[in-house]
Amino acid sequence: MSVGQTIKHMTQAFKGRVTERIGRTTRNRRLQRRGRTDQISGNLKQSGDKAKDAFKH
Numbered sequence: 001m002s003v004g005q006t007i008k009h010m011t012q013a014f015k016g017r018v019t020e021r022i023g024r025t026t027r028n029r030r031l032q033r034r035g036r037t038d039q040i041s042g043n044l045k046q047s048g049d050k051a052k053d054a055f056k057h
Contacts, residue, residue: 006049013042 020035022028 006046009042009045009049011042013039013046016040016042 016035016038018035019038020032023031023033023035
């Protein structure tokens, strides 16, 4: 995929880590869940991009 998409997905995963940490610090379970969801989503998108690139070559 393009470099822009890769950066976007990495940023989403990083944002999820930050959100989860903030939720853990403030003991806000909703923020923790949202952070984990963003992390998983970003990582899955990265994996999908890697698989697409592997099949292209």
